[in-house]
Amino acid sequence: xxxxxxxxxAGAASRYGGxxxxxxxxxxxxxxxxxxxxxxxxxxxxWALEPRSNEVHEVTLVHCADWADGPGASLRCxxxxxxxxxxxxxxxxxxxxxxDPRAVSRVAGAAGSAAVLAxxxxxxxxxxVLLARSVWPSVPVEGARVLEPLLVDCSDLRPPGxxxxxxPVS
Numbered sequence: 001x002x003x004x005x006x007x008x009x010a011g012a013a014s015r016y017g018g019x020x021x022x023x024x025x026x027x028x029x030x031x032x033x034x035x036x037x038x039x040x041x042x043x044x045x046x047w048a049l050e051p052r053s054n055e056v057h058e059v060t061l062v063h064c065a066d067w068a069d070g071p072g073a074s075l076r077c078x079x080x081x082x083x084x085x086x087x088x089x090x091x092x093x094x095x096x097x098x099x100d101p102r103a104v105s106r107v108a109g110a111a112g113s114a115a116v117l118a119x120x121x122x123x124x125x126x127x128x129v130l131l132a133r134s135v136w137p138s139v140p141v142e143g144a145r146v147l148e149p150l151l152v153d154c155s156d157l158r159p160p161g162x163x164x165x166x167x168p169v170s
Contacts, residue, residue, distance in 0.1 A: 010045025096160030
């Protein structure tokens with residue numbers, strides 16, 4: 001089994017007021033590089049990004065021209081960039097800077113137990129989400145959030161967060 005990561009970073013970030021992905025993506029990539037998940041694909045859309053590879057993990061940047069069509073379009077762009085050797089895609093959001101590498105490893109380690117897996121934190125479904133290759137062709141416009149997952153309990157770990165607004169200046 002080969003588990004790759006798809007980082008969704010294509011949105012306009014209109015509530016944030018600017019390219020939040022540029023500020024938050026480094027933390028997400030740092031968490032992913034602490035795991036065995038590789039390669040890593042970052043999907044950009046509204047804003048140009050510049051993720052950097054390191055010696056251990058290859059990071060590929062993919063531009064999704066259809067990003068405004070919704071998260072499903074961005075996810076399909078990322079999945080299409082993965083090689084034939086990839087059996088599962090671990091999906092994370094660029095605006096979840098508290099992503100815990102242990103949650104990534106836990107969800108990735110459950111690959112093969114269901115076609116769709118999702119981390120839960122105290123009963124709330126969140127990220128990462130793992131998609132077996134068999135479901136990639138059926139990703140809907142709304143993205144993976146509408147697919148019924150097998151839940152992987154990560155309540156003992158910190159949730160990734162979801163930054164929609166800039167932090168207030170104190």
